[in-house]
Amino acid sequence: MxxxxxxxxxxxxxxxxxxxxxxxxxxxxxxxxxxxxxxxxxxxxxxxxxxxxxxxxxxxxxxxxxxxxxxxxxxxxxxxALSEAIPAQNEGEGELLELLDALPEKYRSVLHLYYCEGYATDEIAAILGRRAATVRSQLSRGRALLRDAWKGAEDV
CATH class of the missing domain: 1.10.1740 (Rna Polymerase Sigma Factor; Chain: A)
Structure with missing residues (x-):
């Protein structure tokens, strides 16, 4: 090369x-x-x-x-923590990074590849060596966990 x-x-x-x-x-x-x-x-x-x-x-x-x-x-x-390594642009983004950082790795990596890198679920499955159905399930569960954590943070 x-x-x-x-x-x-x-x-x-x-x-x-x-x-x-x-x-x-x-x-x-x-x-x-x-x-x-x-x-x-x-x-x-x-x-x-x-x-x-x-x-x-x-x-x-x-x-x-x-x-x-x-x-x-x-x-x-x-x-x-991811929130310390990557400075947030605003307060809401900082909270989101902290909540994302608290998720288990299997959800965090799928969410990152989907939202930050723009990959489709089939592509994420190939990248991570998982089945596409597993990726879709982890994406759905990761979103739910993130949504619940966000609602919990707003209630405080």
Whole structure:
């Protein structure tokens, strides 16, 4: 793989990879590690893609797998809340990030890919290695949990 091709991939897809890593790990340091691992694999394997969507999906899949591997790691002890790592633009957004951060990872990653990255449920299923029905169910349950948490926060 040529250096220019790798640099272009990092510039184009780096922010997306980092956001997903940060959403799943809750740690800027871990997200940095995942980011580096993903692009190191990209350069070492030099996969040949026919479409940009395939490249993007491959990078997201590798990111999800690296995050999953990191979660099982002994070193995964110190985390930073997503709301602390990504500054909110306004008060409502900050509350939403805190509520999203409190959700279990399986809902958080599906919600992130759907709303932040704009993927359809079938694409999310392929990226995360889950069935499409499972993703739809997790998306529905994640929304319900988020809605209930939001209503609970407003009542306080």
């Amino acid at each position: 040529e250096q220019e091709e790798a640099r272009a991939a990092v510039e184009r897809y780096g922010p997306m990879v980092y956001r997903l890593a940060l959403a799943q790990t809750h740690s800027a340091h871990d997200a940095d590690d995942v980011f580096q691992e993903v692009f190191l694999r990209y350069v070492r394997r030099a996969p040949d893609f026919t479409e940009e969507e395939h490249r993007k999906a491959w990078l997201l899949r590798v990111t999800a797998n690296c995050c999953k591997k990191l979660h099982g790691s002994f070193w995964n002890r110190h985390t930073v």
